[in-house]
Amino acid sequence: MFGIGNRRKRLASHGPPRARYRAWGLAAFVLVAACTSAAPASAPLPSAEQRASAVEALPSRVCRALDPDVLRRIYQGTDPRRSGQIQLVAPEDFQAAGLSHASPFDTTQRVPLLIHAPGIVTPGVFPAPVTLADIAPTTASLLGFAGFEAPDGASLDVALRPAAERDSPRLVVTVIWDSAGMDLLNRWKEGWPRLRALAARSAWFTNAAVDASPSNTPPSHATIGTGAFPRTHGIPDEYVSVGGRIERPLHLGPRVLRVPTLGDRYDRALGNEPLLGTVGSLSAHLLMMSRGSFAPGGDRDLAVTREPKEMATGGDDSAPRWRLSEEMAPYYTMPSYVNDPALAARFRRGVLALDRADGADDGLWRDHDIASLLGGWETPARSIWQTELVEAVIEREGFGSDEVADLLFVNYKMLDSLGHSYSADGIELLDGLRAQDRELERLMSFLDAHVGAGEWAMILTADHGMARDPAVVAARQYDVSSLSRTVDEAFGEPGDPVVEQMRPTQVWLDTEALGRHGATVGDVAVFLMALTRAQVATREDVAVDRPDDPAFLAAIPTAELDRLPCLAAAVG
Numbered sequence: 001m002f003g004i005g006n007r008r009k010r011l012a013s014h015g016p017p018r019a020r021y022r023a024w025g026l027a028a029f030v031l032v033a034a035c036t037s038a039a040p041a042s043a044p045l046p047s048a049e050q051r052a053s054a055v056e057a058l059p060s061r062v063c064r065a066l067d068p069d070v071l072r073r074i075y076q077g078t079d080p081r082r083s084g085q086i087q088l089v090a091p092e093d094f095q096a097a098g099l100s101h102a103s104p105f106d107t108t109q110r111v112p113l114l115i116h117a118p119g120i121v122t123p124g125v126f127p128a129p130v131t132l133a134d135i136a137p138t139t140a141s142l143l144g145f146a147g148f149e150a151p152d153g154a155s156l157d158v159a160l161r162p163a164a165e166r167d168s169p170r171l172v173v174t175v176i177w178d179s180a181g182m183d184l185l186n187r188w189k190e191g192w193p194r195l196r197a198l199a200a201r202s203a204w205f206t207n208a209a210v211d212a213s214p215s216n217t218p219p220s221h222a223t224i225g226t227g228a229f230p231r232t233h234g235i236p237d238e239y240v241s242v243g244g245r246i247e248r249p250l251h252l253g254p255r256v257l258r259v260p261t262l263g264d265r266y267d268r269a270l271g272n273e274p275l276l277g278t279v280g281s282l283s284a285h286l287l288m289m290s291r292g293s294f295a296p297g298g299d300r301d302l303a304v305t306r307e308p309k310e311m312a313t314g315g316d317d318s319a320p321r322w323r324l325s326e327e328m329a330p331y332y333t334m335p336s337y338v339n340d341p342a343l344a345a346r347f348r349r350g351v352l353a354l355d356r357a358d359g360a361d362d363g364l365w366r367d368h369d370i371a372s373l374l375g376g377w378e379t380p381a382r383s384i385w386q387t388e389l390v391e392a393v394i395e396r397e398g399f400g401s402d403e404v405a406d407l408l409f410v411n412y413k414m415l416d417s418l419g420h421s422y423s424a425d426g427i428e429l430l431d432g433l434r435a436q437d438r439e440l441e442r443l444m445s446f447l448d449a450h451v452g453a454g455e456w457a458m459i460l461t462a463d464h465g466m467a468r469d470p471a472v473v474a475a476r477q478y479d480v481s482s483l484s485r486t487v488d489e490a491f492g493e494p495g496d497p498v499v500e501q502m503r504p505t506q507v508w509l510d511t512e513a514l515g516r517h518g519a520t521v522g523d524v525a526v527f528l529m530a531l532t533r534a535q536v537a538t539r540e541d542v543a544v545d546r547p548d549d550p551a552f553l554a555a556i557p558t559a560e561l562d563r564l565p566c567l568a569a570a571v572g
Helices: 007-014 018-032 048-056 058-065 068-077 132-143 182-187 193-200 217-226 249-256 262-269 283-288 341-356 382-397 414-422 427-452 480-491 511-516 521-530 558-563 567-571
Strands: 086-089 094-096 113-116 124-126 171-177 203-205 240-242 245-247 276-279 302-304 406-412 456-461 476-478 499-503 506-509 554-557
Touching: 048 058, 048 521, 058 521, 058 554, 058 558, 068 086, 068 558, 068 567, 086 521, 086 558, 113 132, 113 193, 132 171, 132 217, 132 262, 132 456, 171 217, 171 283, 171 427, 182 427, 193 427, 217 262, 217 283, 240 249, 245 249, 249 283, 262 406, 276 283, 276 382, 283 406, 302 382, 341 382, 382 406, 382 414, 382 427, 406 427, 414 427, 427 456, 476 480, 480 499, 480 521, 506 511, 506 521, 511 521, 521 554, 554 558, 558 567
Parallel strands: 094 476, 124 203, 171 406, 171 456, 276 302, 276 406
Antiparallel strands: 086 506, 086 554, 113 203, 113 456, 240 245, 499 506
16 A cells, blocks of 8 residues: 555665655654654664555554545545645645645635525525535526536535425526635624625525635636536646646646536537626636537637736736637637726726725825736726626626526636735735625626516625635745755655645656656655654744644545545545
8 A cells, every 4th residue: 555566676776865865764763653753864774664664654644633524625626637646734834835725624615605596595594514516506406407417516405495486597696706715704704794684685504615625716616617526527726637747727728627517518408598608817717607619519608717828827817908818718708898998997996996095095005006916906996897897798698688597607806816915814805805795785786687686596605715824823834845845855866856746735746757766656655744844844934833743734645545544434
């Protein structure tokens, strides 16, 4: 188990370099002796039997370290063919630097979920555990569409009136408040009075979760659209391994989504007569709608995004105009009117109001230069522009205008942008929540006026939560890039690294390079679990608390995840 195989033979024939022997001395002796402190660099060299014993001890160590909920989320979020070879779990109080929201913990996993559909749902508070995978089958129930079966989710029928007593809406709108997990909402309770009032008139699920790790935008939107977890739909993170290459999944176009969405099934079943549309900003947001014309029998559904040609990150929506990426453009259509300057007029007024909120016309928002924030795009005013686009799309395309129910998907990403800059604890997030809350009221009033009161339904949720400020929650940090170099120094050689890509929750390894250097994936996992906080802390956190504590709760070889002895109890 855990990649032993012919490891002893390879070690004997290749012989790890001296620096790697020192690393192995640390890893093996920490594990074999079940210690929590690092052995000195001069520790005696471990034998092949001791190294094998350390690898064999991993399953029980992982099971002791991880809560069943955490292990289940890792399992459901891992695609054995596309995820990294190692799933990495740091403690909640030892975060990856950079305000990452990728984690298996409640802070980023718990999300709001409400269904508002007068005459269709029964208002109330529902405490049973639910997940993002339940949204697609619930939407199918709202439509009265029996042609969709979710691979992993289930319709939330507990909140629906009996089928014989409800009519189908003309339009179902799925709204994503990007990054607005329950931790953020509870942190700034005064920021969303309209959402709270809406929840009181809706089905409000108080125990909703992403339920797959890492909690990131692409996998969560794919789960919302397909009713499947990443293990099934094939998009486990901002990066995936496909055809031997590490790729950003949306650089492969919609074909990267392994299973159909509800939109794919519904649109085809009705001869592409329903209108399907997404108003978001990233290609990843389209995954909750459809695969467009790539899907068999599908057409080019309406899509509005804003990615630059060369994306700096998976969340880059800084293009100066609304545009479809080159990978998505062949499969969707974006109406030219979304770039009408008139649609940005209210946004510009919103930027001006933001500037003058402090009583001075000085180009500042809470001491931030608005011009430097992409002219106000990365401020609370952004949500105004997106609502303007949603209204234009509904009105001009005719969403909800006939008896064939349509599907519209909206991602408001402003809170996510603010969170990556200021954390969930930044006062800027209170401004953002208040702005988004006002836009919710505006959108609902527009739907009543243009679709008809009682003729539309809304599902509102978040795709994940947001990172807390390490200084506020007394967390320390480690640097992912530095950790990658540490692994390469231990197992690779100059010009022949073993790490292909490292993310806060997983590591992609060049297994051929590992073999050349006499090591296995299991060996790297042992090494990672033996590292201490002091060894991987950022420079800013060099005086880390409890320096000899393990840096990571677990490092799980992905190929062995299914065979963990505690998995069955965690997955249920």
